[in-house]
Each structure stands twice: as structure tokens, then as C-alpha cells.
Amino acid sequence: MRxxxxxxxxxxxxxFGASHAVTLRVADVGDVQSMDPHSLNExxxxxxxxxxxxxxxxxxxxxxxxPLLATKWTQTSPTVWRFDLRKGxxxxxxxxxxxxxVVFSFKRAADPAGDMRGYTSSMKDVRKxxxxxxxxxxxxxxxxxxxxxxxxxxxxxxWCEANKAEKPVDRRKGVENTASFKANGTGPFRLKERNxxxxxxxxxxxxxxxxxxxxxDEVVFTPIGNDATRVAALLSGEIDxxxxxxxQDIERVRSSGSFTVLQGPELRTIFLGxxxxxxxxxxxxxxxxxxxxxxxxxxxxxQAIDIEAIKSRVMxxxxxxxxxxAAPGVRGFPAELNKRLPYDVDAAKKLLADAGYGSGFExxxxxxxxxxxxxxxxxxxxxxxxxxxxxxxxxxxETKVSYFPKILxxxxxxxxxxxxxxxxxxxxxxxxxxxxxxxKGQGTxxxxxxxxxxxxxxxxxxxxxxxxxxxxALIREAFKLHQDDVGHIPLHQQALAWGFSNKVSLxxxxxxxxxxxxxxxKTR
Amino acid sequence: xxxxILRRLAQAVxxxxxxxxxxxxxxQYVGDPVTNILGQDATPQQRQQLRxxxxxxxxxxxxxxxxxxxxxxxxxxxSLRQGRKVSSLIAERLPATLELAAVAAVLALAIGIPAGxxxxxxxxxxxxxxxxVLSLLGVSLPNFxxxxxxxLEFAVVLKWLPSFGRGEVVALGPWTTxxxxxxxxxxxxxxxxxxxxFQLTLILRLVRSEMLEVLRADYIKFARARGLxxxxxxxxxxxxxxxxxxxxxxGLQLGTLIAFAIITETVFQWPGMGLxxxxxxxxxxxxxxxxYLCLIALIFVIINLIVDLLYFVVDPRLRIEKAAGAx
Numbered sequence: 025m026r027x028x029x030x031x032x033x034x035x036x037x038x039x040f041g042a043s044h045a046v047t048l049r050v051a052d053v054g055d056v057q058s059m060d061p062h063s064l065n066e067x068x069x070x071x072x073x074x075x076x077x078x079x080x081x082x083x084x085x086x087x088x089x090x091p092l093l094a095t096k097w098t099q100t101s102p103t104v105w106r107f108d109l110r111k112g113x114x115x116x117x118x119x120x121x122x123x124x125x126v127v128f129s130f131k132r133a134a135d136p137a138g139d140m141r142g143y144t145s146s147m148k149d150v151r152k153x154x155x156x157x158x159x160x161x162x163x164x165x166x167x168x169x170x171x172x173x174x175x176x177x178x179x180x181x182x183w184c185e186a187n188k189a190e191k192p193v194d195r196r197k198g199v200e201n202t203a204s205f206k207a208n209g210t211g212p213f214r215l216k217e218r219n220x221x222x223x224x225x226x227x228x229x230x231x232x233x234x235x236x237x238x239x240x241d242e243v244v245f246t247p248i249g250n251d252a253t254r255v256a257a258l259l260s261g262e263i264d265x266x267x268x269x270x271x272q273d274i275e276r277v278r279s280s281g282s283f284t285v286l287q288g289p290e291l292r293t294i295f296l297g298x299x300x301x302x303x304x305x306x307x308x309x310x311x312x313x314x315x316x317x318x319x320x321x322x323x324x325x326x327q328a329i330d331i332e333a334i335k336s337r338v339m340x341x342x343x344x345x346x347x348x349x350a351a352p353g354v355r356g357f358p359a360e361l362n363k364r365l366p367y368d369v370d371a372a373k374k375l376l377a378d379a380g381y382g383s384g385f386e387x388x389x390x391x392x393x394x395x396x397x398x399x400x401x402x403x404x405x406x407x408x409x410x411x412x413x414x415x416x417x418x419x420x421x422e423t424k425v426s427y428f429p430k431i432l433x434x435x436x437x438x439x440x441x442x443x444x445x446x447x448x449x450x451x452x453x454x455x456x457x458x459x460x461x462x463x464k465g466q467g468t469x470x471x472x473x474x475x476x477x478x479x480x481x482x483x484x485x486x487x488x489x490x491x492x493x494x495x496x497a498l499i500r501e502a503f504k505l506h507q508d509d510v511g512h513i514p515l516h517q518q519a520l521a522w523g524f525s526n527k528v529s530l531x532x533x534x535x536x537x538x539x540x541x542x543x544x545x546k547t548r
Numbered sequence: 549x550x551x552x553i554l555r556r557l558a559q560a561v562x563x564x565x566x567x568x569x570x571x572x573x574x575x576q577y578v579g580d581p582v583t584n585i586l587g588q589d590a591t592p593q594q595r596q597q598l599r600x601x602x603x604x605x606x607x608x609x610x611x612x613x614x615x616x617x618x619x620x621x622x623x624x625x626x627s628l629r630q631g632r633k634v635s636s637l638i639a640e641r642l643p644a645t646l647e648l649a650a651v652a653a654v655l656a657l658a659i660g661i662p663a664g665x666x667x668x669x670x671x672x673x674x675x676x677x678x679x680x681v682l683s684l685l686g687v688s689l690p691n692f693x694x695x696x697x698x699x700l701e702f703a704v705v706l707k708w709l710p711s712f713g714r715g716e717v718v719a720l721g722p723w724t725t726x727x728x729x730x731x732x733x734x735x736x737x738x739x740x741x742x743x744x745x746f747q748l749t750l751i752l753r754l755v756r757s758e759m760l761e762v763l764r765a766d767y768i769k770f771a772r773a774r775g776l777x778x779x780x781x782x783x784x785x786x787x788x789x790x791x792x793x794x795x796x797x798x799g800l801q802l803g804t805l806i807a808f809a810i811i812t813e814t815v816f817q818w819p820g821m822g823l824x825x826x827x828x829x830x831x832x833x834x835x836x837x838x839x840y841l842c843l844i845a846l847i848f849v850i851i852n853l854i855v856d857l858l859y860f861v862v863d864p865r866l867r868i869e870k871a872a873g874a875x
Contacts, residue, residue: 055827057629057630057631058630058631060631063631064585065586141590141594142590193626193631200626200631200632200633201631204630204631204632205632219819220630220632220637220640221819221823221824221827222713222714222819223713246712246713246817247817248712248817249814249817249823249826249827250814250815250817252696252699252815253696253699253711253712253815253816253817254712256696256699256700256703256704256711256712257703257711257712259704260703260704260707260710260711261707262703262710262711262712394830423579423830424579424583424584425578425579425580425581425583425584425830425831425832426577426578426579426832427579428579428583428584429579429580429582429583430579432583432592432595463592463593465591468590468591468592
């Protein structure tokens with residue numbers, strides 16, 4: 025009954041008070057899994073929940089840091105950051121925001137039940153100095169703590185305690201949690217209705233502490249999984265904005281004239297990795313030795329790949345070929361190094377012959393087929409390219425739910441992966457993808473165990489170097505070493521594609537987070 | 549009669565157990581949800597810990613035994629993807645699927661049976677020929693294609709009907725229905741047509757061929773000879789006798805309607821169980837997948853039971869045989 029009344033009320037408002045209810049209807053391929061901002065580390069969820077729950081520090085449209093719930097942050101000693109909190113901010117239920125909420129939220133995010141621990145793992149202690157000042161002590165000097173904290177939203181301590189939501193939902197114990205379907209943050213939008221997988225409705229928080237660029241009063245979010253249906257819903261005017269637009273439909277949406285497709289490079293870098301650790305590859309015709317240990321073989325593979333053809337045929341122009349493992353926009357990105365080795369089949373053949381594989385060899389390539397844009401098709405193109413230098417690829421594509429457990433067990437010789445550094449910082453790329461794997465969290469996704477001790481040393485230095493210029497120089501050096509080694513084969517950054525009606529104006533960020541506070545809707 | 553029902557129920561339990569068993573064997577190959585849950589920043593230790601906490605590292609017989617014990621108590625655990633109770637997730641989605649399937653079934657029967665009778669009586673006429681050609685299309689076009697074509701025509705080009713979702717629903721206690729609002733009904737039209745097309749054409753062709761068969765039977769000739777009105781012959785005698793196979797097929801098809809609503813639900817983003825299942829598969833959300841498969845098996849079993857009981861109503865011979873066998 026409630027739904028009906030609400031819809032009726034909305035209809036009446038549109039009929040009588042034309043300028044009032046501005047409703048933005050958004051569709052995404054998937055649903056937001058939970059309203060709990062500490063429960064799942066996933067782009068869509070982080071961005072959506074950010075409309076209701078804010079972190080201390082946010083990002084502007086150029087990915088620069090801006091104050092949100094903290095007005096100022098300073099490093100008082102190498103391992104201590106101090107945050108001055110914004111005064112006069114209220115949660116949606118009217119309770120004031122204080123230092124207690126920050127201390128509580130950081131501890132909540134660190135709870136083993138949730139999946140945001142990665143962001144709080146560098147913290148040793150969180151202290152309240154007074155009602156509007158907190159201090160975070162880190163285990164080691166951490167110059168990028170403010171960047172990391174953009175991913176840790178603040179919840180109300182009082183509300184969480186009153187609603188028995190002191191911890192994120194624990195799937196292991198099988199007890200539901202109020203915070204999964206209710207929300208009480210400080211953000212520019214409040215949760216009005218939550219119908220998982222059907223519709224989630226946000227309304228403007230008119231008590232928000234800041235001016236909001238958006239004129240949207242209400243956001244109706246609907247997941248539409250089927251590509252064709254999502255496009256149809258946009259074209260028929262049932263939704264105003266959706267993402268992603270499937271590559272094959274971009275032209276069609278554009279050509280209709282009343283819609284825009286905004287394409288921008290995403291921060292995610294797609295690359296190929298090779299097993300460089302085992303003495304004999306698990307899945308190859310070469311026995312008794314590992315061809316990928318030879319740099320010439322890796323380079324031959326690299327130079328045999330026609331990245332421009334992949335861009336034009338597989339990605340329909342929607343990719344940016346790259347020579348680096350990090351994307352432009354990632355902190356410390358050394359632009360001058362972003363050059364690919366030239367595509368040169370003859371050179372590749374020669375390199376392979378020099379390495380002793382003149383007649384080629386066989387190796388399996390593992391690839392997901394539902395994770396990245398056209399991932400399986402990219403692998404097919406790579407296989408076709410490598411066939412030209414005599415390398416026979418046994419292509420194995422599979423769904424992400426079986427692919428990731430397999431490659432994380434390192435049951436692979438040659439694989440495709442994509443990576444967005446969640447801190448938007450080069451150190452994340454170096455430590456997760458390039459550093460020698462160890463049991464302390466380095467190289468967790470360096471699945472081929474590429475190893476260069478010099479890079480490991482540099483990564484450790486970068487982690488605690490607080491001077492930006494020195495830090496960037498170290499990052500540059502590390503990326504250069506990796507490039508010279510051909511440690512991985514970077515391919516491209518895929519493009520984001522948001523489709524929307526011409527009534528909509530918005531800001532698109534390269535981390536693919538859609539913020540409703542920057543979306544305005546033209547009303548007649 | 550009671551013994552018959554009890555025997556059927558015992559069989560049902562066996563069927564459910566075997567479905568659950570097969571489902572669990574399959575789960576060994578669908579991959580695991582740990583990477584989906586923990587994201588890219590987790591350490592291998594955290595992943596291993598979660599795997600252990602969720603019981604995914606236990607041997608298959610143990611996992612299965614635990615599932616059966618819990619399922620017998622109606623407890624399917626929490627969805628790994630949504631962190632909510634599987635039972636409440638399914639309870640939320642069940643009305644949408646049942647409503648869609650019921651409307652599709654009514655459409656299929658209400659159009660399929662009269663059309664089949666017509667095609668049989670007016671065999672060879674232009675109308676009947678056209679109907680047969682169309683029905684061939686209906687049987688052979690894949691479901692999702694019909695859905696997409698309908699969306700393209702009625703939502704994108706004509707803008708008459710909505711392309712996705714269930715629209716405005718009214719809650720009647722735990723049940724939600726879209727049948728009571730104009731918006732809800734509008735949203736129901738395209739998915740219901742899409743889902744019913746195959747069944748409709750199947751019923752049409754079945755009724756037609758059965759009817760043609762019956763019309764050749766001696767008792768129909770006698771009835772004609774006695775000068776009974778045509779209406780009484782066709783609908784009182786002929787149609788009734790064609791119904792036994794139609795009921796069997798329709799009953800089984802109702803199960804298929806519910807189970808294979810998956811495709812229609814995916815195309816129309818219809819928030820039913822099929823969509824829930826597809827999303828669960830993509831995430832390897834094992835509790836949801838297991839509960840769904842068991843529920844679908846249960847629905848099939850129940851429908852079969854009802855179909856068997858309906859035979860007694862429609863076909864008096866069965867009642868006599870049973871009575872005869874009783875002493």
C-alpha cells in the first residue's frame with residue numbers, strides 16, 4: 025500500500041508543482057548489494073553508498089582530494105595523521121556528527137566480518153582528541169592515508185548501536201543486519217526505499233551541510249542485467265541514465281539524437297601475466313624448462329601483439345593502449361614512460377629464435393569471459409597474434425567465479441587480468457601486481473611471481489616516503505625497471521561508457537564511480 | 549486415495565534429496581564466491597579463512613549433510629551476495645514469478661484451447677492454416693528473441709508499454725501483486741505474452757491433433773447420427789475426451805513456466821526467482837542456488853501430484869478401476 029501512496033503522491037507533485045520533484049532514473053547492469061558502506065569492497069556499492077555515507081576526505085571531479093567530514097588533515101609525525109572534523113554536521117536522523125562516530129566507524133570498517141579491512145590495515149590506533157579532532161596512528165609511515173580514507177565512510181555510532189549494527193553483516197554467522205537495508209549517514213541523499221534487485225530510492229537531504237550542485241530531488245535506481253533491455257529502457261525514455269552501454273550499441277544510442285554516450289578511459293589496466301617462477305610451466309609443450317624465464321620470450325610475446333587491431337576490432341575504439349601497468353590519473357603515473365614496445369612480428373620471431381624457440385611452442389592462456397569488457401575476445405585476438413610467431417595458444421576462457429579461484433591458486437602459466445588500484449596510487453600497483461609475492465601481503469596478484477629485488481626495495485621506500493617529488497622519482501624508477509624486464513605485458517585501459525538522455529548533465533570519473541550530487545536534470 | 553497421496557509424497561522426498569545431491573555435486577564445479585566477497589585487496593590468508601568459515605573447504609559429503617539437515621528445518625542460510633536470509637529473499641521473489649507464470653498459463657489456456665478446437669473443426673480453412681503457420685513460429689522462435697522483439701516494438705518504437713520491471717505493486721500482507729494497479733498490469737503484458745507464446749502454441753497444436761483424433765471416433769459418429777447438436781458434440785463429448793493429455797502436458801508445462809521463467813525474467817528484469825537464480829549463479833551464491841533448485845523440484849513434484857489427482861476428476865474410468873482394485 026505504501027508504494028502506491030508514494031507513487032500517487034509523486035504523481036500529484038509532478039502534476040501540480042511542476043518544478044518540485046525532479047526525479048533521476050538510473051539503471052546499472054548490477055544491483056548495489058547492500059546499504060552497509062563497510063560490507064563489500066566493490067565500485068558500484070562504494071559509489072552508491074557514498075551518496076548517503078561520507079568519508080572524511082573525498083575526491084573532486086579531477087580525482088583531487090577535497091575535504092568532506094574533515095576540514096583539515098596534517099601529518100603531525102611520520103606515523104600520525106590528525107584530522108579536524110567539520111562542525112555542525114548532522115546525520116539524517118538529526119544526531120550530530122562527532123569524533124566518536126569516526127573512531128567507531130574506523131573500527132567497524134576494520135572488523136573481520138566486513139571486507140574493507142584492506143583500507144584500515146595500516147592503522148595502529150584511532151584516538152579521539154576532542155569532540156572534533158581525531159588522530160590516526162599508523163603502523164609504518166603512511167603518506168597516502170588521506171587517499172585511502174576516501175574509501176572509508178562514516179556511520180553514526182548511536183544509530184548503529186540502537187539498530188544492532190555495530191558490525192558489518194557477517195555472512196559466516198548467518199545473522200541479518202539492519203544496516204544492510206536501512207541507512208543513516210551525513211550525505212546529500214537519504215535512503216527512502218530499498219527493494220533489493222528491483223528498485224532503490226534516494227531522496228535529497230535538505231539538511232546537508234554543503235551546497236549541492238545537483239537539482240535532483242529523488243533518485244530511482246534500478247538494476248537491469250540484460251544489455252538489450254537496458255538499452256531499450258534508455259531509448260524508450262523509461263530511464264534517464266545508465267551504465268555501461270554495451271560497445272555494440274554505442275552508435276545506435278548516439279544516432280538517435282536525443283541521447284549522449286560519454287566515454288572516458290577507466291583507471292583499470294588490462295594486462296597479461298606469465299609464470300616466471302616454476303622451473304617447468306604447468307600447461308605448456310616445453311618440458312624441463314620455463315620459456316617465460318627468458319626475457320626475450322616475454323618481449324617476443326609483447327611485440328607480437330597488435331594492440332591497435334585489438335583496439336579497433338575487439339574494443340571498437342573504446343580502449344587506450346598502454347605501456348604501463350598503471351593508468352593516467354593514478355598518483356605517481358610517469359607519463360613519459362607510457363610508450364609501448366613497437367608491434368613487430370619479425371622482431372618477435374627473431375627474439376623467439378634467439379631464445380631457442382624458433383619453431384615455437386604451446387602454452388595455455390587463462391581468461392575470464394564475464395569480468396572485463398570483451399575479455400574473452402581480447403584473448404582470442406592475442407592467441408591469433410601469437411600464432412603468427414609460431415606460438416600455439418590453448419585458450420581457456422571461463423566465468424569469473426571459477427576463473428579467480430583458479431588463478432589465485434596460481435594454476436596458470438599465462439593469464440589475463442585487470443587492475444584498478446583502489447587507493448588510486450601507484451604504490452598499490454607495485455605492491456599488488458609487481459612486488460615479489462610473500463606472506464606479508466606483497467604481490468598478492470603477482471600471479472606469475474615476477475620478481476626483481478630492486479623493485480621490492482623501491483616499493484618499501486615508496487610506501488613511507490612523504491616527499492612527493494622524491495616519491496614520484498622512486499615510482500618512476502620502479503616502473504622503468506619493470507618495463508625493462510618486460511615483467512608483464514600491459515594491454516590497454518578499457519573505456520567507460522555511460523549513456524544518458526540529453527536532459528542530463530554530469531561528471532564522469534575515471535574510477536567509474538557515479539556520484540548523484542554532480543548530476544543535474546534539465547526541467548522544462 | 550490417501551495411500552496414493554502418501555506414496556507420492558514419499559517419492560517426492562526422494563526426488564528432492566536426489567535433486568539436492570546432484571545440485572551439490574555441480575557446486576563443486578561452479579567456482580567459489582570468496583574472491584567476489586573479499587575483493588581484490590584481501591590477503592590469501594583472509595581468503596582461506598573465509599573459505600573455512602563458510603565451510604567451503606569441507607569434503608563434499610559433509611557439506612551436503614549439513615545442507616540437508618538445515619534445509620529440513622527450512623533454513624537455507626544467508627545469501628553470500630546480499631547478506632540476507634535466503635528464505636526471505638525467495639519469499640520476496642516468489643509472488644512475482646508465480647503471478648507471471650499464472651497469467652502466462654491463463655493466456656495460454658484461454659487462447660490455446662479454443663484456437664486448437666477451431667483449428668480442428670475448421671480443418672483446412674484459411675484461418676486454421678494461418679494459425680498453424682503462426683504456431684510453428686511460436687514453437688520455433690526462442691523465448692528471449694520474442695521478448696526483445698516485443699520490447700523493441702511496444703516499448704522503444706511505439707512507447708505504449710514499459711520495457712522492464714514489475715511497476716507499481718500493492719502489498720497484501722507478505723504477498724505483493726501487480727494485478728491491482730494499471731501500472732502493474734501494463735508491466736505484466738509483455739513478459740506474460742513472451743512467456744506464454746511457447747505454451748500457447750504447444751497447447752493449440754496438441755488440442756488440435758487430439759481433437760482430430762477424437763472426431764474420427766465411432767461415438768462421435770453415433771452422436772452425429774443421433775442428431776445431437778454440434779455444440780454438444782464438440783464441447784460436451786469431443787473436447788472432454790481430448791483433455792486428459794492436455795491436462796498432463798499443461799500441468800507439466802506450468803512447472804516449466806515457473807522454472808523457465810528465468811529467460812523471460814532476465815530479458816524483462818522481472819524481479820522473480822529466475823532472476824535471483826541467474827544472479828546467484830554469476831556470483832556462485834551457493835545457498836541461493838541450492839534453495840532455488842530444491843524449490844523448483846518441489847513445485848514440479850506438487851504439480852505432478854495435482855495432475856494425477858485431476859485425472860480422477862476428468863476420467864471416470866480411473867475411479868472405477870481404483871474402486872475395483874480395492875477389494
